[in-house]
Amino acid sequence: MRTTAAPLVLVPEVLPPDWLASVHAAADVGAFELRDDLDAVLGLELETRRRVVGLLTLLTRPVDAALLDAFPELRVVSNMAVGFDNVDVPACTARSIRVGNTPGVLTDATADLAMALLLSAARNLPAASLDAREGRWQTWSPTGWLGLELRGATLGVVGLGKIGLAVAQRARAFGMDILYTRRSDAPAPPELGATRVELDALLARADVVSLHVPLRPDTRHLIDAAALGRMKPSALLVNTARGDVVDQVALQAALEAGQIAGAALDVTSPEPLPPEHPLYQTPGCFIVPHIGSATRATRRRMAELACANLLAGVRGEALPHAVNG
Numbered sequence: 001m002r003t004t005a006a007p008l009v010l011v012p013e014v015l016p017p018d019w020l021a022s023v024h025a026a027a028d029v030g031a032f033e034l035r036d037d038l039d040a041v042l043g044l045e046l047e048t049r050r051r052v053v054g055l056l057t058l059l060t061r062p063v064d065a066a067l068l069d070a071f072p073e074l075r076v077v078s079n080m081a082v083g084f085d086n087v088d089v090p091a092c093t094a095r096s097i098r099v100g101n102t103p104g105v106l107t108d109a110t111a112d113l114a115m116a117l118l119l120s121a122a123r124n125l126p127a128a129s130l131d132a133r134e135g136r137w138q139t140w141s142p143t144g145w146l147g148l149e150l151r152g153a154t155l156g157v158v159g160l161g162k163i164g165l166a167v168a169q170r171a172r173a174f175g176m177d178i179l180y181t182r183r184s185d186a187p188a189p190p191e192l193g194a195t196r197v198e199l200d201a202l203l204a205r206a207d208v209v210s211l212h213v214p215l216r217p218d219t220r221h222l223i224d225a226a227a228l229g230r231m232k233p234s235a236l237l238v239n240t241a242r243g244d245v246v247d248q249v250a251l252q253a254a255l256e257a258g259q260i261a262g263a264a265l266d267v268t269s270p271e272p273l274p275p276e277h278p279l280y281q282t283p284g285c286f287i288v289p290h291i292g293s294a295t296r297a298t299r300r301r302m303a304e305l306a307c308a309n310l311l312a313g314v315r316g317e318a319l320p321h322a323v324n325g
């Protein structure tokens with residue numbers, strides 16, 4: 001008689017086991033077999049691939065139709081990120097596969113990083129630090145390393161969702177005036193004292209433009225040459241959203257031409273951005289390696305929420321945070 005093999009659940013190898021405690025506990029009582037080698041499983045025969053019912057994915061894993069077709073019994077893709085542009089959601093929906101993401105738990109960490117980038121760009125920290133280290137700090141200079149004073153300056157938040165709002169609240173505490181765009185009709189909380197404007201007006205008026213839209217077909221290269229051309233020559237661009245929201249070729253040209261004063265990027269296209277990429281050498285530009293949510297507490301919470309989505313999907317229950325209903 002042919003015995004039915006246990007269902008299989010795949011998680012990324014790089015996640016610490018204690019962040020995945022609930023999934024390990026379910027595997028320990030025999031709910032499924034747990035593996036952390038998706039690429040190896042992809043190379044196995046259909047009989048094994050049919051056993052795969054759940055995937056926990058990182059934003060670095062494209063989840064496309066080809067991957068889904070390799071796992072014909074897949075029930076859930078749990079993406080450990082709030083963004084899910086790496087997942088072909090319509091392809092999942094067409095196959096009745098649920099998709100989960102991890103909103104909320106990374107709002108503060110990402111807003112903190114956006115604020116750190118904003119402050120670093122406003123006060124020239126990367127260049128000033130390099131100058132000090134390389135011997136160009138020769139005196140206290142009244143006109144040296146002058147930056148933007150935040151009190152009274154205007155922040156333009158492109159996409160006032162959870163993270164955009166958290167950035168706006170922080171910037172407000174620094175005395176900045178807030179302009180914003182948002183997709184939903186709901187107004188910003190009144191205590192923010194923020195003004196809703198069209199994107200063109202925001203770009204023309206903001207001293208700092210901070211991007212918080214998800215990557216969708218309509219936001220790809222939202223900040224293109226024309227958008228950059230609307231910004232003030234003194235303006236700074238902060239991107240903690242997705243690299244492809246900005247046309248990087250246009251950004252490089254705008255920085256080189258002095259059309260805008262600086263850019264602080266947590267996200268790029270591609271990721272990682274290769275060390276020889278010209279943006280690293282472009283004046284006024286500095287780049288950090290997609291660390292918006294990189295605090296110990298937040299990454300653990302993201303993993304735990306991703307586990308909750310994964311387990312719910314494997315059990316056929318509603319996901320705590322579903323992207324496709």
Ligand code: DGY
Pocket residue numbers: 059080081082083084106241290291292293294
């Ligand atoms: C997300 O969750 O989408 C973030 O980019 C990860 O930091």
